[in-house]
Amino acid sequence: MTQRANDAQTTSIRPIRRGWLAFIGFLLMFTGPIVYMVTQDDPYVRSTGWPAFVIMGIGAVLGTMAFTSDRRKWVTALGGLNVVLLAIFVYMFYVWAQLPPTQGFTALKHAPGFTLANQDNVDVSLNDKLAKGPVLLVFYRGFW
Numbered sequence: 001m002t003q004r005a006n007d008a009q010t011t012s013i014r015p016i017r018r019g020w021l022a023f024i025g026f027l028l029m030f031t032g033p034i035v036y037m038v039t040q041d042d043p044y045v046r047s048t049g050w051p052a053f054v055i056m057g058i059g060a061v062l063g064t065m066a067f068t069s070d071r072r073k074w075v076t077a078l079g080g081l082n083v084v085l086l087a088i089f090v091y092m093f094y095v096w097a098q099l100p101p102t103q104g105f106t107a108l109k110h111a112p113g114f115t116l117a118n119q120d121n122v123d124v125s126l127n128d129k130l131a132k133g134p135v136l137l138v139f140y141r142g143f144w
Contacts, residue, residue, distance in 0.1 A: 022066035022078040028059030029085040049093050060086040111137060 036052035039045045063082025066075050115125040129135045 018070045019075045025059040025062030025082040032056035
């Protein structure tokens with residue numbers, strides 16, 4: 001047999017080494033949330049998180065490809081960690097970030113009585129205004 005034939009047999013027996021895929025996937029797992037933070041000025045991106053999910057999905061695929069073709073322990077651990085990090089991000093985005101349930105405005109039929117100064121620095125009482133009829137309260141933020 002020639003040397004070339006021996007090399008072909010040796011490479012076919014040797015497992016494919018794809019540890020770099022797991023490492024690139026791991027880097028993408030941390031790049032996804034950073035991209036989300038940078039691009040969240042857009043309302044659609046903020047509500048869906050699609051750039052982060054695309055980047056992290058690619059990272060999870062690379063990690064999965066790595067640990068299915070390369071059985072070294074560190075590659076398996078890093079590839080599995082990619083999938084776990086994606087699951088944690090999905091949980092944080094959809095479950096952890098939800099607002100707690102509230103009673104809403106139906107429970108607030110009447111505002112409590114108060115007296116505050118208006119824009120002309122004259123004291124105005126809510127109870128006095130309610131005695132004259134319905135009142136619409138408008139609050140302005142003012143200056144910081």
